[in-house]
Amino acid sequence: MKYSALALSVLLVCSAPALADIEQPVELVNTSEQSSQFLKQQVRSSNSVGRAIRTVLARYPENTKELVKIALDTYPDKYRQIVSAAVSSQPAYVDDIIELAIERNVASATELVTLAINAEPSYAEYATEAACKFSPEQFNEIVKTAVLMEPDSADQIAKTLAKRYPNKTLEVLVTTIQEVPLVGKYVVDALLALxxxxxxxxxxxxxxxxxxxxxxxxxxxxxxxxxxxxxxxQEQISASAIRGGLTVAQAKVYVDKYYIE
Incomplete structure (x- = not known):
């Protein structure tokens, strides 16, 4: 695997001391093994994979995908730090970050979406959409995890998924309101608007x-x-409410309030 000279060069900013010691141009390397060793040196200087990633990506956001790829290949056991730091620094790249982590099978999609939402809750819907896209076999578990993590965004998560996977709208609806029933009416309103x-x-x-x-x-x-x-x-609504656990009399109270003979 080869990486661009630009992506490797920005790793130098991981450590102020390391940068201060550089008086002559550094000969960049571009093989996978050399890149791994180079990154290890920079991480040692900053004493943290996460801190190194956060610093670099803040300065060079356009290289996010390539730098995260290098980090995950070099430090697969530090995926939690890498994913969290990358998403918090560059949430707009959450799709790429989750894709890279799933491709490398460092963790389940549900754990990755948990890390991403913890790192940047306002991007919960995009993190969920990315995880579902790259791990469709875990679709329902990803949805459950996401709406439990960020219930205030459950309606937006459901709406985003329904737009992308219209054939799964009812599945998204049921999964979401089963996990977070208190926001069920907002989820229903959001999906009905589609x-x-x-x-x-x-x-x-x-x-x-x-x-x-x-x-x-x-x-x-x-x-x-x-x-x-x-x-x-009204007979359909009454029957549905009864299937949901209400008695005939209880269902009638709700129906009679809105259905006028």
């Missing part, structure tokens, strides 16, 4: 959500109101 009011997807989403959120009065009331507005038959 579909026409009179679409079959919209109807299915409301009916399924009634079952999943039957034990959460505030969310259920909002769903029954939406169901009535969108012309869904």
């Amino acid at each position: 579909f026409p009011i009179d679409s079959s997807e919209s109807e299915s989403m409301i009916i399924i959500s009634v079952e999943q959120l039957a034990q959460h009065p505030e969310a259920l009331e909002r769903l029954v109101e939406l169901a009535e507005q969108r012309g869904i038959e």
Whole structure:
């Protein structure tokens, strides 16, 4: 594996003492083994892989992907420091960072998305989308991990995933509201906005959500109101609420409030 001279040269800034000692131009190396040794020297100077990565990427963000690649190849056991430092320094590159870590199989996708969200919570939806893209076989587990990590962003996470994977919208909905039911109504509203009011997807989403959120009065009331507005038959809503654990009498209270004979 070969790396550009520019990417290797920026590693010199990892350590102020090391930089101060350089009086003559340094002959750059570009083989994988030499690059690894060079990086080890710089990390020793700064006493931390994470600190070295953070310093370098702050100065040379355009080399983020290549530098993270070198770091993961050289220090695979330090992936937690590398991923956390890289995401916190350059969150716009979260897609590349997660892809590189998954390609090298340093950790599960769920652990990587956890590291990324901890490092930069405001990029939770993008970290989740990247993890799902590069580890589709762990899709549901990634979604569960992400919404539990950052429940305040659950609606945006669900909406981003539904846009990218429209055939998984109901799967995303159910997984999300099962894990964080208290924000279920916001997730439903976010996903409903993606579909026409009179679409079959919209109807299915409301009916399924009634079952999943039957034990959460505030969310259920909002769903029954939406169901009535969108012309869904009250018998379907009642049946869904009962499947969700309500008695016939309890379901009737919600339905009667919005469905007027």
